[in-house]
Amino acid sequence: MRLDLPDLGGVDPPQPGWAKRLPADERIFLWVVLASVAVMSAFTIGWLWLGDQNPPTASYHTSAARFATKTQAFAERYKGKDGRVHVPVGKDAYLMAYRYGFYPTLVLKAGHPSRIWLSAIDTLHGFSIVGHGVNLNLQLAPNHAYGAVFTPTKPGKYLVVCNEYCGLEHHKMQITLYVER
């Protein structure tokens, strides 16, 4: 059977091998794209090693209730008369984020690396240390604990803020981290 198609006119079928003969401008465009991809990939890989702002490799799965219980037990154990939790050198600390704050108030020793286990117990929060040349800014998701290793060099007060919008009072969400000699 022969289909009676209307003659549209003017449209010639492509010549055989047309895909192998790219016009010069398209060839240039192709090289620009490939070069951009190579440069961006190099930056990504470089940042991974040199950027020093990567999520902690230590993390584990937990639940909000389990993490809160663990943090509370840790806080009770090391709480001082000042109401702050004095973390012994070499001991892992626990800190939980909630709407709209952090618990407990930690006191660390200057010059010693300390690991702080962090998690959020209600919704997505952030943990960001501001100033003092510290480069630590983490996202905290509920049901996951992240072990951030951090060596405070200078004694003093370190401001910690939540960097993930978490509700109407997100802007008030902060805590002070104390670092002692």
Ligand SMILES: [Cu+2]
């Ligand atoms: Cu928050």
